[in-house]
Amino acid sequence: MTSMIQALGDRAVGTVEGVSANQITVLLEPDAPQATALNTAVPAGFPRINGYLLVPNEAGATVGVITKVEVERLPYPKRRGMQDFGLVDLPFPGRKVSLTPLGTLVLKPAGAGGELSVAVRRGVDVFPSVGDIVILPTVAQLRAIVEGEGGHQAQRVQLGTCPTAAGAPVYVDPDKLFGRHLAVLGNTGAGKSCSVAGLIRWSLDAARIARTNGGRSEAPNARFIILDPNGEYAKAFDGLNARLFQVEPKPGVNTLKVPAWIWNGEEWAAFTAAAPGVQRPILFDAIRRLRSGGVMPDALQSRARARVKRYRTALKLRIQEGDHLQQGRREGVAQLLLNAAEDFAEVASAAEGSNHGLRDLLSAVAETCTQVEEAARGRRRDGGGFWHDDFSEASLGTVETALTAAGASVGLVNDEPSAGEDVPLPFPVDELPAYVEALAADVSGRDVAQFVDSMNLRIRGLFATGPLASVLDPDGSPTTTLEQWLTDYVGGDDGGNGPLTVIDLSLIPSEVIHLIVAVLARVIFEAVQRYRRIHGSVLPTVLVLEEAHTFVHRDLATEGAPQSGRACCRTFERIAREGRKFGLGLVLASQRPSEMSATVLSQCNTFLLHRIVNDRDQDLVRRLVPDALGDLLRDLPSLPSRRAVLLGWGAPAPVLVEVRELPAAHRPQSPDPEFWKVWTGEDERKVGWESIVREWQGADSSRTPLTDEQDPGAPDPP
16 A cells, blocks of 8 residues: 555646636646656656546546646745745746646446456546646556556557557547547548558458457358448458449459439439429339339320319218308309319310220210209399309219229329339339430319429439440430349348448539439338348448548528438438437548538537648537537647547547548548659659540440559558
C-alpha cells in the first residue's frame, strides 16, 4: 500500500481547482514537467493537447483529456504541502490545464497469473472534488484508455496508433463501428478515402486471420458494397476478390447493370417527372399491367373501359345518397344519365367498322340511359330544362345491367393486375410507352394523350444508345434475374464470389445519378429486410457512400428538390433510421458535413474526423458528436494528413489516431495533381481531344476500351 501511494505521489502533477459537468480545471505544480515527463517509466510529452490525465477516487480514477493549456498570473506560488504563500509579493506564473472527462478507469479481476489489470468504462461514476490530486497515467493505463474494456482482443481490428498515448495501438470493434453507422468526415486531401479503404481492407484481413485460426476457410463471409461516384476505388482492393462494376468497363471488368424493371413506382415517377394528377396513375397502371404479363390494351377498349368504370361508380354513389328520389334535380341522376348517353354514343361511333359487338353494347348503354331519363321527365321548367320525377331502382338497374355487359366485353371483370408497381418482376421496358399511350386514350372523359407525351419522351430516352441505356438494360428481354443480380451485387453464399462490391458511378449521366444510387440503396435495403423476415436473423452488410453530401444533401429533403434527388435522400434517411435492425450498416464519407441531411448525420453513432477547416462544418460536427466533447474538436483545422479524431460508439474513448498507412497500390486513386511536373515537362501529358470528343458524343462507340498500358490517364503501377 505504501509503495502504491508513493507511486501515485511520484506521478502527481497538480490538483483540481474547478469542476463542472463537462470540464475539470487543474492547477499544475510549479515543479510539474515543462515539456517532457520522465516519471511514467518512459518519456512522455506533457502537457500536450489531447493528452490524458487521471483523477483518482473511490471508483478507480476519472479519465480526462487535455483540451486547453494556459498560464495564469498568481499572487504566490502554490505547492502541495508547502505554506510558502505570502513570502514573495510578486506575480507568479501558474500553469493550468482544462480536462474534458471521458470515463472511469477501473481495476479488473486478477487473471490466471494473479496480476491486476485496468480498463476504461464509459461514463463518469464519481466527479472529483476541488483539491483532489491529478496524476499522469502509466503506459499500461494509457493502453487501457485507448483499447477500452477487453483490450484489442475485443476490439479486433487495428485502425492505427495514438500519438498522445505513447503510440498505443488503436483498435475498433466492427460490430460497433459498422452496426450503428459511421461518418468519415474531412476536407479533400485529408485522408478520408484512404481511411475508408483501410478500414475495409484491415477488417477483411482480421476476419481472414480469425477464420484461419478457427480452422475455417480463409474467405470472409462479408458484404461490403461501395458506391463510388468518382471511380477512385477501382484498384484499391486488388487481391481481395472484389467485384468491380463500371459503366464502360475495361477488359475483365463487369458491366454495371441497374435494370429499369427493378425500379419501383416512386422511382419511375421521379425519373419521368410524372405529375400526380393524371400522369402518375396512368404510369403506375401501365407498369402493373406489364409486371402482371397482361396484354397491351387497345385504345378503343381502354376508352370504353374507363367510361364504364366511371359511370358505374358514379351511379352507385347517386343511389346510395338518395339522389334518385329527389324530384326536379336536373343536376343529379338525370344529368348523369344525359352525360352517359352522350359519352357512350361517341365511343360507339368510334367503333364503327372495327368491333361491331362492342359498338352494339356501347350503343345499348347510350339508348338505355336516354330511355330512363326520358321516362322520368315531368313538365318543362320555366326558363328551360325539365323537372324530373323519382327514378325507380328498377329502371336504374337496367342501366347498371347495360354497363356491366359493356364492361365484360372489354375485359373489365378481370382488369385488375395481379402485381403492384413496386414488385420487382421483370418486364419488357420497351413496351411501356405504348401501354401508357393506350391507357391515356380516355381518362376522366377526355383525351389526355397530350399530357403523357412529355412523360413518354423521357421513357423512350432509356432506349437511346449511350451509357445510360447500357446500365438500365431496357431491351425487350431482360438479361438478368433478380436472384442473379442480388448474388452479383450483394454477394453469394458464404461470400463465395468475394467479400465486397465496388460500383463505379463515374460515367453515369448527372441527371440520373441520384436515381441510380437511390435504386441501388433501396434494393439492397429491401433485400436484407426480407432476409431477416424469412430467416429470422440478419445478414450483416455494409453500404459505403462516397461524396455523401451529393446524395443526402439537406436541400434534397425539401419539397422544391427534384423528384429523383428527394427519392435518393429519403432512401438513405430510411436506411440511417432503420438499417441497424436489419443488419445494414452505413458508412458515409463527406468533405462538407454541413450540407448533409441532419436526419442521416444524427443517426451516425461513430465519427472519424479528419482535418476540417470550414467553420460551418466545424460547428455542425461539434453539435453532432456524443458525450458533450465539442471542445476536443478545436484542433480539427490543424490535423495533418492521416491523423483523425475517433469518437462515439465505436471508440472506448475519444482518441487521436494516426491511421495506418496504406501501400500505394491499395490507396484510392485520388492523388493531388502534380502541376509542376507537367509544367516543367518532367511528366508528359498529351491532350488528344479528338478521341475524347468522339467518345463523349458517342461517335466512337465501337472502339475497343483502352487497357492500362494504352490509357495515358491510368495511374502508374506500384
